Amino acid sequence: xxxxxxxxxxxxxxxxxxxxxxxxxxxxxxxxxxxxxxxxxxxxxxxxxxxxxxxxxxxxxxxxxxxxxxxxxxxxxxxxxxxxxxxxxxxxxxxxx
Numbered sequence: 001x002x003x004x005x006x007x008x009x010x011x012x013x014x015x016x017x018x019x020x021x022x023x024x025x026x027x028x029x030x031x032x033x034x035x036x037x038x039x040x041x042x043x044x045x046x047x048x049x050x051x052x053x054x055x056x057x058x059x060x061x062x063x064x065x066x067x068x069x070x071x072x073x074x075x076x077x078x079x080x081x082x083x084x085x086x087x088x089x090x091x092x093x094x095x096x097x
Contacts, residue, residue, distance in 0.1 A: 018079040022071045030068035039066060043075055043091050050086035066090070 011019070035056065043052045053059040053066050069075040070090070077090045 012080055014083050015080045018084045021084060022067050022079075025064050025067035026071045027068075030064045032065065035062065036065055036069060036074075039069060040074065040092055046089045046091035048086060049077070049084070049088045049090045052090055 038056045039052070039062065042055045049066065050059050050063075053062040056062055066075065070077060070079075070084075073093050075090050076093045077084065077088050082088070
């Protein structure tokens with residue numbers, strides 16, 4: 001019994017930075033269910049991150065909740081090639097961003 005790990009390769013710089021950013025929002029306190037439900041509905045179709053948040057309310061105030069949903073894999077975005085930003089396409093997981 002114990003931990004095992006396998007090093008498969010180095011993470012790309014943008015992906016590593018995106019993981020660090022999203023990890024800050026992993027705690028459940030970042031999520032308010034009624035607003036998170038509305039974000040899921042609005043982001044059913046891919047759209048820019050900030051524009052989607054602004055359709056629900058104060059975009060900047062909702063970013064922590066949106067990041068939490070990305071961390072939980074309820075929303076999805078391409079985190080591998082570019083830093084997460086206001087124009088990053090985000091959508092409901094399983095819908096393809």
